[in-house]
Amino acid sequence: EAGLYSPTGIIEEFDRAIRDELDFLNEAQNIHAFHHNHRERPAVRVPTVIDALTSRTVLTMEYLPGVKLSSAKLTEAGKEHLAKAIVGTAFQQLFEDGLFHGDPHPGNLLVLDGSPPDTPVLALIDFGLVGRLTRGMQEQLVQLVLAVAIKDSESVARQLYRLGEADRRANLVAFKADVDQILRQYLPTTLGEVNAKQLLRDLLDLAVKYRIRIPKEYAILSRASVATEGVLRSLFPGLNIGEVALPHAKKLLQDRFDATQLEGGLWKAA
Numbered sequence: 001e002a003g004l005y006s007p008t009g010i011i012e013e014f015d016r017a018i019r020d021e022l023d024f025l026n027e028a029q030n031i032h033a034f035h036h037n038h039r040e041r042p043a044v045r046v047p048t049v050i051d052a053l054t055s056r057t058v059l060t061m062e063y064l065p066g067v068k069l070s071s072a073k074l075t076e077a078g079k080e081h082l083a084k085a086i087v088g089t090a091f092q093q094l095f096e097d098g099l100f101h102g103d104p105h106p107g108n109l110l111v112l113d114g115s116p117p118d119t120p121v122l123a124l125i126d127f128g129l130v131g132r133l134t135r136g137m138q139e140q141l142v143q144l145v146l147a148v149a150i151k152d153s154e155s156v157a158r159q160l161y162r163l164g165e166a167d168r169r170a171n172l173v174a175f176k177a178d179v180d181q182i183l184r185q186y187l188p189t190t191l192g193e194v195n196a197k198q199l200l201r202d203l204l205d206l207a208v209k210y211r212i213r214i215p216k217e218y219a220i221l222s223r224a225s226v227a228t229e230g231v232l233r234s235l236f237p238g239l240n241i242g243e244v245a246l247p248h249a250k251k252l253l254q255d256r257f258d259a260t261q262l263e264g265g266l267w268k269a270a
Contacts, residue, residue, distance in 0.1 A: 013216065021128040024059035030099075030127040031061065037097045038124075043085040045112060045123040064123045066110035069231065074111070077118040082111070083236035084244050085122050090228055091248040094221075095138055102129035102220045105227045106234075131220040137163070141221075142252055148199075153180035160203065164212035175210050182206065197226045 020026050028049045035046040045064060053060035074082065093100035101108070101124060110123040133141065140163045147155035157176040186199040200222045207214050232239055
């Protein structure tokens with residue numbers, strides 16, 4: 001692993017990441033972007049930034065009265081509503097906005113005071129760590145998710161190879177065999193039984209084994225996915241994620257094969 005990632009490069013990236021998180025002007029820009037993206041999404045609130053009272057060492061935001069998701073007293077209908085809102089906003093961040101929250105643990109998710117018990121409003125806070133996906137990264141991610149969902153180990157191996165940076169030419173036959181073993185181990189017949197945390201960890205470990213560098217945005221996404229899965233399992237474990245994800249998947253496919261979208265549409269697919 002040390003041979004794959006330059007030790008000095010790791011320290012430099014760590015230094016840059018820590019400085020970014022400690023610079024509140026950077027976080028303020030992230031909040032502005034999130035607020036703009038979510039301004040017409042009634043199920044989710046993002047605080048506004050008070051720019052006149054914000055600097056590199058001070059961040060001043062709108063106060064959102066509420067309680068942490070982990071402390072909220074919710075009805076069953078409210079839990080289901082929030083779970084769907086969390087999944088919905090995650091898909092929107094990843095595949096529409098290209099900007100996603102990098103640390104969506106229960107302490108960074110608030111239930112707003114005064115919102116209806118059966119349709120509570122979710123608020124997002126703490127935008128020091130965010131991830132950004134280009135259109136190309138979004139397309140690769142869509143293909144990877146679809147390949148995992150249908151247990152197509154050959155496509156999973158090829159997509160992992162493409163989204164990373166290979167240190168040398170990998171043995172794709174052996175890589176595919178290892179991916180196939182992981183998919184058979186972690187993908188049972190129903191999606192609700194998938195251990196996403198272990199699946200992601202093993203796929204990333206496998207990339208390291210075959211000397212494929214995974215861009216940091218995917219590492220942030222892996223962390224965010226694990227946190228989101230943990231929130232959903234504790235909040236509403238019976239959620240049918242496929243049902244919630246279907247409208248987003250349809251839109252993704254429509255956009256991908258839209259003849260008017262020359263950048264990522266029918267012409268490129270052809």
